Amino acid sequence: MMGFVRFFLMGLVCVVLNGCGLGGGREVVYTPAGWPEEVKGTIFKPEGDGKKPAVLLLHGGIKLGVDGRWVMNGTARRLAERGYYVMNVTYRGLNEWGYPSQLEDVRAALAWMKENREREGIDVNRLAVFGYSAGGYLGALAAMDERKGESGVKVVVAGAAPSDLTVYKYGDLMRRYLGENGAPEMGRLIEASTLRYVRRGVPPVFMYHGTRDELVRPGHTMKMADALRYHGVPYEVFWIEGKGHVEGFFASGEAVERAIDFMDGYLK
Numbered sequence: 001m002m003g004f005v006r007f008f009l010m011g012l013v014c015v016v017l018n019g020c021g022l023g024g025g026r027e028v029v030y031t032p033a034g035w036p037e038e039v040k041g042t043i044f045k046p047e048g049d050g051k052k053p054a055v056l057l058l059h060g061g062i063k064l065g066v067d068g069r070w071v072m073n074g075t076a077r078r079l080a081e082r083g084y085y086v087m088n089v090t091y092r093g094l095n096e097w098g099y100p101s102q103l104e105d106v107r108a109a110l111a112w113m114k115e116n117r118e119r120e121g122i123d124v125n126r127l128a129v130f131g132y133s134a135g136g137y138l139g140a141l142a143a144m145d146e147r148k149g150e151s152g153v154k155v156v157v158a159g160a161a162p163s164d165l166t167v168y169k170y171g172d173l174m175r176r177y178l179g180e181n182g183a184p185e186m187g188r189l190i191e192a193s194t195l196r197y198v199r200r201g202v203p204p205v206f207m208y209h210g211t212r213d214e215l216v217r218p219g220h221t222m223k224m225a226d227a228l229r230y231h232g233v234p235y236e237v238f239w240i241e242g243k244g245h246v247e248g249f250f251a252s253g254e255a256v257e258r259a260i261d262f263m264d265g266y267l268k
Contacts, residue, residue: 056113
């Protein structure tokens with residue numbers, strides 16, 4: 001219940017601030033025919049001709065199981081203003097679907113962008129994933145776990161994203177996510193953790209996180225930074241001082257700008 005209240009309040013603040021309200025994009029269904037559930041995205045195109053670097057944008061709120069694209073519309077518009085083609089997508093939630101359904105949705109969105117690159121004006125050689133909370137986790141996992149083929153992602157941006165699911169071993173969320181009746185097996189938790197796939201050659205990563213985040217503790221970003229540094233992967237961390245998980249999202253303006261600057265260094 002508390003999660004729904006927070007999500008509702010986020011929407012209210014977005015409308016009041018006109019920062020992530022509805023509108024401004026073209027809706028598409030990115031999942032192919034025969035997919036277990038029809039899943040949608042919203043397209044935001046930059047000005048100008050020619051193929052553009054592209055961003056797959058992912059909202060948080062996996063536990064809530066609702067379409068949270070509107071939360072990221074402000075970020076989508078800012079990315080488009082900075083010259084990026086943006087596909088702001090939702091994914092299946094935990095009300096009915098568990099791991100790896102959400103990861104498969106993200107991979108389907110990346111596949112849609114590649115398959116429609118000529119029509120949409122996407123340069124698939126300059127592709128990034130950008131997400132907050134669960135969205136950051138799913139984007140990073142899709143970029144780094146290439147068991148289903150090469151992702152093509154060149155940059156990852158992850159805000160307040162969990163990287164080590166073993167710390168949630170006894171939580172209800174992990175039981176729902178991994179489809180376990182009791183505490184999930186450690187092997188499954190490791191398999192679904194982004195940290196498992198950090199190695200030399202994964203895309204550069206920009207991370208931002210509130211220093212007082214109690215929902216996704218800053219230790220997740222610290223562990224990811226340690227792993228990236230160990231394997232020689234370029235990365236940057238931006239700390240949002242004194243902010244928690246939801247507050248950090250609304251105070252992430254400077255972090256988003258720094259993230260786009262980081263992306264520019266690799267995609268432009």
